[in-house]
Each structure stands twice: as C-alpha cells, then as structure tokens.
Amino acid sequence: MASRAKNSNRELRPLEKTPTGIPGFDEISEGGLPKGRTAIVCGGAGCGKTMFGIEFLVRGALEYNEPGVLMAFEETPEDIARNVASLGFDIQDLANKKKLFLDYVSVEPQEIAESGDYDLEGLFIRLQSAVEAVGAKRVMFDTVEAILSSFSNTGMLRAEFRRLFRWLKDRGLTTVITAERGEGTLTRHGLEEYVSDCVILLDHRVKDQISSRRLRIVKYRGTKHGADEYPFLIDERGMSILPLTSLQLQHTVSNERVSSGVPDLDEMLEGKGYFRGSSVLITGTAGSGKTTLAASFVNAACRRGERCLYIDFEESRHQVARNMHSVGIDLAHWAEKGLLTHEAWRPTQFGIEMHLLRIHKFIEKVKPQCVVIDPITNLLNGSSDKEVYSMLMRLIDFLKVAGITTVFVSLTSGGSDLEQTTVGISSLTDTWILLRDVELNGERNRCIYVLKSRGMAHSNQLREFVLTGEGVKLLPVYVGPGGVLTGSSRLSQESRERESAMEQQQALERKRLEAERRRLTLQAQVATLQAELDAVEKDERNFDREEKKREAQEKRDQDALAKSRGSKSEVGGI
Amino acid sequence: MKANPKPKSSKKVVELRLYVAGQTPKSLAAIANLKNICAGTFEEEYRILVVDLLKNPALARDHQILAIPTLVRSLPVPICKIIGDLSDTERVIVGLDIRKAKPEKSKSKTHHA
Numbered sequence: 001m002a003s004r005a006k007n008s009n010r011e012l013r014p015l016e017k018t019p020t021g022i023p024g025f026d027e028i029s030e031g032g033l034p035k036g037r038t039a040i041v042c043g044g045a046g047c048g049k050t051m052f053g054i055e056f057l058v059r060g061a062l063e064y065n066e067p068g069v070l071m072a073f074e075e076t077p078e079d080i081a082r083n084v085a086s087l088g089f090d091i092q093d094l095a096n097k098k099k100l101f102l103d104y105v106s107v108e109p110q111e112i113a114e115s116g117d118y119d120l121e122g123l124f125i126r127l128q129s130a131v132e133a134v135g136a137k138r139v140m141f142d143t144v145e146a147i148l149s150s151f152s153n154t155g156m157l158r159a160e161f162r163r164l165f166r167w168l169k170d171r172g173l174t175t176v177i178t179a180e181r182g183e184g185t186l187t188r189h190g191l192e193e194y195v196s197d198c199v200i201l202l203d204h205r206v207k208d209q210i211s212s213r214r215l216r217i218v219k220y221r222g223t224k225h226g227a228d229e230y231p232f233l234i235d236e237r238g239m240s241i242l243p244l245t246s247l248q249l250q251h252t253v254s255n256e257r258v259s260s261g262v263p264d265l266d267e268m269l270e271g272k273g274y275f276r277g278s279s280v281l282i283t284g285t286a287g288s289g290k291t292t293l294a295a296s297f298v299n300a301a302c303r304r305g306e307r308c309l310y311i312d313f314e315e316s317r318h319q320v321a322r323n324m325h326s327v328g329i330d331l332a333h334w335a336e337k338g339l340l341t342h343e344a345w346r347p348t349q350f351g352i353e354m355h356l357l358r359i360h361k362f363i364e365k366v367k368p369q370c371v372v373i374d375p376i377t378n379l380l381n382g383s384s385d386k387e388v389y390s391m392l393m394r395l396i397d398f399l400k401v402a403g404i405t406t407v408f409v410s411l412t413s414g415g416s417d418l419e420q421t422t423v424g425i426s427s428l429t430d431t432w433i434l435l436r437d438v439e440l441n442g443e444r445n446r447c448i449y450v451l452k453s454r455g456m457a458h459s460n461q462l463r464e465f466v467l468t469g470e471g472v473k474l475l476p477v478y479v480g481p482g483g484v485l486t487g488s489s490r491l492s493q494e495s496r497e498r499e500s501a502m503e504q505q506q507a508l509e510r511k512r513l514e515a516e517r518r519r520l521t522l523q524a525q526v527a528t529l530q531a532e533l534d535a536v537e538k539d540e541r542n543f544d545r546e547e548k549k550r551e552a553q554e555k556r557d558q559d560a561l562a563k564s565r566g567s568k569s570e571v572g573g574i
Numbered sequence: 575m576k577a578n579p580k581p582k583s584s585k586k587v588v589e590l591r592l593y594v595a596g597q598t599p600k601s602l603a604a605i606a607n608l609k610n611i612c613a614g615t616f617e618e619e620y621r622i623l624v625v626d627l628l629k630n631p632a633l634a635r636d637h638q639i640l641a642i643p644t645l646v647r648s649l650p651v652p653i654c655k656i657i658g659d660l661s662d663t664e665r666v667i668v669g670l671d672i673r674k675a676k677p678e679k680s681k682s683k684t685h686h687a
Contacts, residue, residue: 106638113654113669116607116661121595121642122627122634129631151641151657 015222018066018138018174021059022052024241028226029217036172038165038195042179042187043202048213048234049178051087052202053140054080055238056176058089061099066137066174069101069130071123073146077102080142087238101130107150114152120160123147124167131173139168141177145189161194186218197221203229212351215241231353231391242353242360242394251400253277258304258370258405261296264474265433268450268459274431275455276369277403279396281426283410284435289446289465289472290409291315293435294372295324295331296472297407302334306369311359312344313378320344328470341366347378355379356391360398371399374409376425389425396428430454435465438486445487448474464490588620589649590670595642596628600659604643607660611667645670 017031026032033039033056041049057068070091072080080102081092094100103126130136151157168175177195182188192199199219205212214229232241257272260280266273274280280297284290291314298308310331312320320342321332334340343362347355363371379388392408399406408429426432431453437444446465450458463474464486477486485493592608594601605624612620627634627642637646641657647670656669 103635105640107640112641113656113665114658115656115663115665115669116603116658117600118641118643118658119600120640121598122593122639122644125595125627125631125642126634126639129635147640 017223018060019064020056021063022055022239022241024230024232025215025239028215028228028230028241029220030223030225033174033176034197034220034222035174036169037197038168038175038177039198039200040177040179040187040191040195041200041202042181042192044181044204047181047202047204048232048239049202050075050080050142051084051234051239052200053142053176053178054084054089054091055087057100057138057140058084058091058094060138061094067099067101067134068138068140069103069127069134069136071103071105071127071130071139071141071144073105073107073141074143076104086236087234088236089238098134101134101136103127103130105147107146112150117156118153119156120147120164123160124164127167131171137172137174139173139175141175143178143180145179145187145191148189158194161191165195192219207351210348210351212353231351231357233354233357235357237361240357240361242357242391251277251397251403254403259297259300260293261298261300262293262472262474264463265293265448265472268461268463268474269431269453270456270458272456274405274453276405277400278405278430278454279399279428280405280407280431280433281410281429282407282433282435283412283426285412285437288435288437289448289467290411290435291320291374292324292327292329292467292472293433293448294374294407294409295320295329298331298340298370298372299324299329299334299471301370301405302337302339305339307366308334308340308370308372309362309366309368310340310342311362311371311373312342313347313373313375314344316344317342326469327467327472341368352379352387352391356395359395363399363402363404368404371404371406372409373406375411376408377411392425393428396425426452431458440486441489443487447477447486587649588647588670589623590620591623591625591637591646591648593625593627593634593637593639593642593644593646596626598642601643603659603661604645607663607666608645611660611663 016035017029017033018035019026019032020029041052043049054070057070060066060068070077070080075083077091077095081090084091091100091102095102105123105126127139131139148157165175177191179187179189179191181201182190186192186199186201196219198217198221201216201218203214203216205214213232213234215232216229217225217227230241232239254276256276257270257274258276259266259273260269282290282293294310298310301308310320315323317335321330321335324331331340331342335342341362343358345358350358359373376388376392379391396406408425410425432451434449434451436447438447446467447462448465449460449462452458462477464477466473466475475490477490590608590612592604594604608622612622625633625637627639633639643657643659645656645660645666647654647656654669656666658665660666
C-alpha cells in the first residue's frame with residue numbers, strides 16, 4: 001500500500017476533510033472528519049458511538065466510494081450486522097461486495113498468560129491485510145480500549161498505541177475510534193492523549209423520563225467548527241444531527257402574498273394576507289379559535305393546490321378533521337387528494353430535538369409549501385424554555401431558507417400576559433396574530449387583532465372573531481359611548497339602536513298622519529265654504545235678474561202710463 | 575512455516591504453535607526460548623509449528639492473534655495462549671499447564687516404563 005503521508009508543510013493548506021455522510025454532522029464540522037487522521041468518538045454506554053462509526057463506514061462505502069475496515073473488539077461482526085440492520089444498513093452485503101472489511105478481534109484476558117516481551121504486531125498485520133483487501137480509505141476501531149484491559153504491560157501498550165495512530169496517519173486512513181467516557185476525563189483510558197486532532201463527545205441523557213442525545217465536537221484541530229451541543233437521534237434511517245442546515249440569517253424573501261384563509265383577516269393585512277415564506281404566530285388562550293384559524297390557512301393553501309404539512313401535538317388527524325368540518329373546513333378531503341399531510345404525535349413521546357428532527361424529516365419527505373405546528377407550547381413538556389427557543393429558532397431558520405410559510409400555534413395559559421409567548425419566540429416570527437377572549441356580561445367572546453406584521457401596513461383594529469358554519473368571520477366590534485362591545489352586548493346594543501331608530505321613525509309617521517289629517521279637514525272646510533260661496537253667488541245672480549225683470553216691468557208700466565197720459569198733454573200744450 | 579517434530583514414545587501429543595512476524599529479535603528469542611523449555615521439560619511427544627504471519631496474514635485473523643509473539647497450545651484441549659518472547663520460563667511452564675501435568679504424566683510414564 002502506497003504511503004500517502006502528509007507533507008510537513010500541511011498547515012499552509014487548509015485541512016482536508018472527509019465527509020461522513022451523516023446528515024447534519026458535515027455541516028457542523030464544516031466538511032466532516034479530518035482526512036487521513038484519527039478522530040475519537042467518546043461517550044458513555046449506549047450513546048451511539050458505534051452507530052456513528054458504522055454510519056461513517058457505510059456511508060463512505062455507499063456514497064463516497066471509500067471502502068472501509070471495521071475492527072470490532074467488543075461485538076462480533078454478526079452481532080453488529082444484526083444491530084445495524086434495523087437502521088437500514090446491510091453491512092454483510094457491503095462485506096460481500098468488498099466495500100467493507102469486518103474483523104472481529106477477540107480479546108479474552110483470562111485465556112492469556114504473559115511471559116516476556118511482546119508487541120501488538122498481530123493487530124497491525126490484521127489491519128494491513130484488511131486495508132489491502134478492500135483498498136480501504138476509512139477505518140473504525142470499536143472499541144480499541146478493550147485491548148487495554150487485556151494486557152498488563154502498559155508501557156508497551158502506550159508505545160503500540162502511538163505506533164498504531166502514526167501507522168494510520170502515514171497511510172492516510174481516516175479513522176474513527178470509539179472510547180468509553182471516563183470519570184472527569186473524555187476517555188476512560190486517556191486515549192485523547194494519543195489522538196488529539198478531533199474529539200467528538202456523544203451524550204445520552206434522560207430528563208423527566210425523556211431521553212435525548214447530544215453531540216459536541218470537543219476539539220477539532222486546525223479548523224473552525226460548531227462548538228455547541230447538537231441534538232441528534234438514531235432512527236430507522238440512521239443518525240441525524242441538528243441543525244440540518246446551519247444557522248444563517250441570509251435567506252431570501254418573497255413579496256408574494258398568501259391568503260390567511262379568512263378573507264376578513266386578509267383584509268386586516270392590507271387585503272392580501274401573509275408574506276410567502278414568512279412565519280406566522282397565532283397565540284391565544286384555550287378555546288379562542290387558534291386551530292380553526294390555522295386550519296383555515298391550510299384549507300386556503302390546499303385550495304391553491306399547495307402541499308401542506310400539519311404537525312399536531314394535541315389532537316389526532318380524525319379529530320381535527322371532524323372538528324373543522326363543523327366550521328365548513330373539509331381537511332379530510334385535502335388529505336385524500338394528497339395535498340395535506342397531517343401528522344400527530346404526543347409531545348411527551350420524545351425530547352425536543354427528536355420532535356424537531358421528526359419535523360425536519362417530514363418536511364423533507366412531504367416538501368410542503370405551508371406548514372402548521374399546533375401547538376408549539378406543548379413542546380415545552382419535558383424541555384426547558386431555552387432549549388425550545390434554540391430549537392424553534394433553528395426550525396424557523398430552516399423553514400425560511402426553504403421558503404415555507406409556517407403557522408405556529410401557541411397556547412397562552414390563562415393568567416399569564418397575553419402578549420408574552422411562553423417561549424418568547426414572537427421576535428422570531430414575522431406576523432403575530434393574537435386571539436383573546438373578552439369576558440363581559442356573563443359570556444366570553446373571541447377577539448382577534450394583528451399585534452405585528454413585518455413589512456405591511458396591517459390593521460390596528462380589534463375585530464370580533466366568529467366561527468360560523470362557513471368558516472371564520474371577523475366582525476367589526478361595536479365601538480360607542482358604552483366602550484368596546486362584543487357578543488350579545490354588541491347585539492343588544494345594536495338592537496337598542498335599531499329600536500330607537502324605529503321609534504323615531506314611528507313618531508315621524510304619526511306626525512305625518514296628523515298633518516295629513518289636518519290637511520284633509522281643512523280641505524273639507526274649504527269645500528264647504530266654496531259651496532256656500534257658490535250658493536251665495538247664485539243667489540246674488542238671481543237677485544240681479546229679478547231686479548232687472550222688475551225694472552223692465554216698471555219701465556213698461558211707465559211707458560204704458562205715459563202713452564195714455566201723453567195725448568192729453570199734447571192738447572193742452574197748444 | 576516450519577514444523578519441528580520431536581517424536582517420543584508417548585501417545586499424548588502436545589501441539590504448540592508459535593506465531594511470529596518476520597525475523598524480529600523478539601521472534602527469534604521466542605523460538606529459541608521455546609525450544610529450550612520444551613527440550614528441558616517435555617517427555618511426551620510434542621510438535622512445534624512456527625507460523626510467520628507476515629507470510630500468511632489471514633492466519634492472524636483465523637486464530638485471533640493480536641500480540642506477537644504468541645504461543646498457542648492447540649493440543650491437548652483446552653487451547654491456551656502465552657504471549658511474549660517466553661523469557662520467563664516459569665510462566666511458560668505454568669501457562670502450558672506442564673508442571674501440573676508432569677507428575678501425572680511422569681507417573682503414567684513410570685507406570686508405563
């Protein structure tokens with residue numbers, strides 16, 4: 001085997017890295033394990049050390065075409081093969097294809113007597129022949145310290161360990177060795193003093209009966225790396241470590257708007273709704289209609305033909321579907337069409353990181369445009385605020401980078417400040433819609449307002465939130481001399497107003513009728529007088545006529561008299 | 575690989591394998607020490623097989639050899655292993671279960687004789 005020893009001026013070149021292929025690990029280590037060097041993976045029993053190493057080998061063989069050698073000291077290859085088969089790794093098949101070489105190194109101290117000087121050349125011979133057999137680039141020792149308990153000559157062991165790691169380095173083999181964690185030290189037998197390029201610490205802790213796994217890169221010489229404790233999980237697809245994407249505030253944003261699913265709410269958000277890819281927080285007390293609002297959003301998204309993922313920590317899929325049916329939202333229909341993936345699991349089922357990794361996995365599987373998480377507050381069960389905060393921050397970043405519009409539902413418990421989210425994530429979200437109950441006159445009514453919405457001139461109005469058979473309706477609340485009124489108070493105020501208006505109208509009507517009546521009376525009087533006038537005029541005309549008749553008669557009489565007297569006067573006048 | 579049989583009259587056969595890696599000082603010392611011990615102790619039939627793992631690396635895996643040199647008593651069962659250059663004669667004798675066996679065997683030997 002050709003020696004591919006690093007030349008002495010390697011510090012002039014950036015450290016080369018070998019990707020492990022373990023989801024998330026290559027991100028936090030900025031490339032993987034140091035190429036051609038040895039990394040220690042240490043931790044207590046059952047923390048996933050072996051898993052890490054095996055996945056390193058398997059993914060190397062499958063994804064990077066780098067064959068590997070597994071030197072197993074504790075378990076036989078058959079046992080290991082069985083153990084990792086449940087994670088989807090067929091190492092026996094890889095061994096048959098000469099992509100992996102399995103060597104079980106049996107060390108049984110009680111069988112061995114010592115007499116004089118010896119060394120571990122046998123191990124080197126086995127390792128060399130294994131590396132040559134498959135052309136290995138990767139090696140894993142699990143757990144090499146098993147050797148330590150088998151031999152009493154510690155001086156020889158120290159020298160042999162040094163020789164082993166130098167041997168691996170000289171051949172450019174990227175190596176993972178697993179080691180038990182010791183009391184107050186990273187490894188029980190102080191392996192880190194031989195290999196100090198990269199030390200990875202795995203931890204498996206149980207808090208409130210919920211287990212969680214953590215990974216931390218304690219040391220990584222010559223490179224920067226994430227130094228935090230990163231949660232990881234081992235599931236049917238192997239190991240995965242959060243963050244799946246690193247935390248960076250560099251996501252691009254969209255100006256596109258998506259409907260909230262409630263036209264009246266869209267109206268409050270400039271008439272357009274949320275920004276696509278933004279994160280929306282719906283907070284409210286119990287029963288204030290948070291889920292309905294979130295379901296409306298899903299309904300609208302599915303109607304647009306977008307894929308949605310609904311993560312539920314409270315109700316089962318069927319229960320939500322039934323409940324939403326009562327307000328005219330048919331979620332089951334969208335699920336049948338394949339647009340809606342509704343996943344529900346108990347918040348106490350896993351630790352916080354397991355939840356978020358599951359969410360990640362579903363997002364990767366479904367590739368949704370819209371995601372609803374209902375409610376995030378339930379994630380608090382079994383985790384501290386701080387943990388939830390950092391997890392949600394990672395999740396929100398991940399969703400934003402992916403351009404996914406997300407609705408987070410958060411339950412505000414009664415008594416606490418409404419404008420304070422339990423986990424303080426409001427600053428991470430772009431739009432915050434607050435649902436609250438207003439108690440008045442022996443009833444509770446729902447109110448909604450947009451507490452904040454970045455980048456838009458949102459309404460400052462408080463609206464009444466009403467659930468109808470046709471979905472959510474927002475009504476303008478009654479604002480009057482009596483204050484802000486909702487529910488039946490608003491209704492009664494409105495009816496009072498209607499009554500007084502009616503009364504006024506009736507009074508007016510009465511007055512109008514009165515006036516008409518008086519007009520009619522007067523008109524009647526006018527008619528009577530006119531008739532009298534007519535009669536009088538008629539009489540007058542009769543009197544005139546009789547006068548003329550009498551005058552004519554009188555004239556005729558005078559004429560007749562004159563005639564008779566006129567002849568006499570003629571004689572007399574002679 | 576070289577065999578080094580030393581036939582004796584006993585029916586019991588002790589089979590010893592010495593695993594070495596090349597002609598290192600430790601290996602050579604082990605071979606020499608083993609021969610001395612055997613010559614001075616065994617009265618029954620024994621065979622010594624020196625296995626050079628550099629020539630046949632697969633045997634290291636098949637026989638679970640880790641330390642070099644390793645002496646394996648493959649017969650009689652149970653198998654026992656002694657590692658080192660065998661410079662501590664006492665340990666070899668104890669390890670190979672010779673001393674305990676010797677009085678018995680010598681008895682049987684005398685009986686036989």
